[in-house]
Amino acid sequence: MRQAIVVVDYDPTWPEVFERLRAPLWEAVQDFALGIEHVGSTSVPGLAAKPIIDIDVVVATEADVALAIERLAVLGYTHQGNLGILGREAFHQPAHLPLHHLYVCLQNSAGLRNHLALRDYLRAHPGAVKAYSALKKRLAQEHAYNIDAYIEGKSDMILAMLKETGFEEDQLDSIREQNRAK
Template structure:
């Protein structure tokens, strides 16, 4: 069910990896992207995480998505479509780059706003970082071979922290 789930202690290399990946895609999207953000657990200092950098590319307008898909393809990214989330485009990274998740959205997409809100909430609440890391370690023992169940089991924690951060989505 999606492969083995691995959660590691925070590694500062994740931030450096993001910066390298950002530098790789930014020139191709410089006139379209209003932001290239490191999101997900690897973007929160001190947080245990699956060792996969998540990147959100935000585009000025929904019409820019098609152009961005083409430019990312020129860099070697393989477009996977929206993977069930309308307005979000997912990409498989080119061979030779570290495995990462790259998504492109229009800047007003609610999932993008949710990602930033959760990341920024955790960054400003170190006690929550510790609690979330401990939860993830417990869950990985329980759901090591079931990625969907692992993700679902984190849902209540994430939803509650988003609510505390002001999310109304």
């Protein structure tokens, strides 16, 4: 049975949850990682979101990705592969932690650039936050058990925001295709 898609109003404790999750991650990777970013909707003040923290560990090289996989396994994370996004490796979280998605991203990867550009755009555009929140809530109601339809329904707005940040048409086409593949 599919789990219902739940979108809630912004919770001001989300940055604190991110920091609690970040601390042990940073301890494990600080000798080679470039940083750890809070991304996704929970990273944007005022934005409605699924209550799941998205975290990107940023590394410089493929060798660093391999090292991150080893170090994160010690913390209980299970490597899931790139899930169709080049330059971004996904992990399943340990059960005892707050809900979150963890990724290891190469510093110049499209996946990381997408996450940071969308986050930063929304942080700078309160009107977009309001419109995107309303869209997400509506889609969660209309497609409560269909994550593919939910993602597809958000795609045009996301792509429009990314276009405003300077993404080229071929990059936007690639993101559109990745969203459809999910």
